[in-house]
Amino acid sequence: MDEKPQISKQHLTKEQALQKLRHYCAYAERCHSDVVSKLYDLGVWKKEHDEIVATLIEENYLNEERFAKSFAGGHFRIKQWGKNKIVQALKQKGISAYCIKTGLKEIDEDDYEQTLQKLFTQKWESLKGTPNRFAKMKKTTDYLLQKGFESHLINRLFNASTD
Numbered sequence: 001m002d003e004k005p006q007i008s009k010q011h012l013t014k015e016q017a018l019q020k021l022r023h024y025c026a027y028a029e030r031c032h033s034d035v036v037s038k039l040y041d042l043g044v045w046k047k048e049h050d051e052i053v054a055t056l057i058e059e060n061y062l063n064e065e066r067f068a069k070s071f072a073g074g075h076f077r078i079k080q081w082g083k084n085k086i087v088q089a090l091k092q093k094g095i096s097a098y099c100i101k102t103g104l105k106e107i108d109e110d111d112y113e114q115t116l117q118k119l120f121t122q123k124w125e126s127l128k129g130t131p132n133r134f135a136k137m138k139k140t141t142d143y144l145l146q147k148g149f150e151s152h153l154i155n156r157l158f159n160a161s162t163d
Helices: 014-027 030-042 046-058 063-077 085-094 096-102 108-128 133-148 151-160
Strands: none
Touching: 014 046, 014 096, 014 108, 030 046, 030 108, 063 085, 063 108, 108 133, 108 151, 133 151
């Protein structure tokens, strides 16, 4: 009978963990919950988590406001997420309401409207074969809501379109 050896997580010293997390945070913006999750992955004792996180904040490796700005701007520009989806994702990561509000300021209103208009047009055009206008409207609305755009903005696009 083959017995697999027990793999026990090695416990890093506080300084070793801090060094790894400095690299982790320097590579990309991180939030507190990402860092705590990484601490668990590294097998760091729970009692040392708060002290390590505090050190990373003091050394400016960890800054939730900066993270929120980076996250909101990046997810809007790259993934074309709407504000609702960005807010939900930031809330899931435990980001404060103040930081979320600050992060959303990174999204230019004109760019936001243009992106919504572009996505609306692309989805509408992709549904050319749909004979029922209401089915087409529902599919387009569902798509834009799933992307995180506000329903009042979506409705405004339908009211403006004369298709």
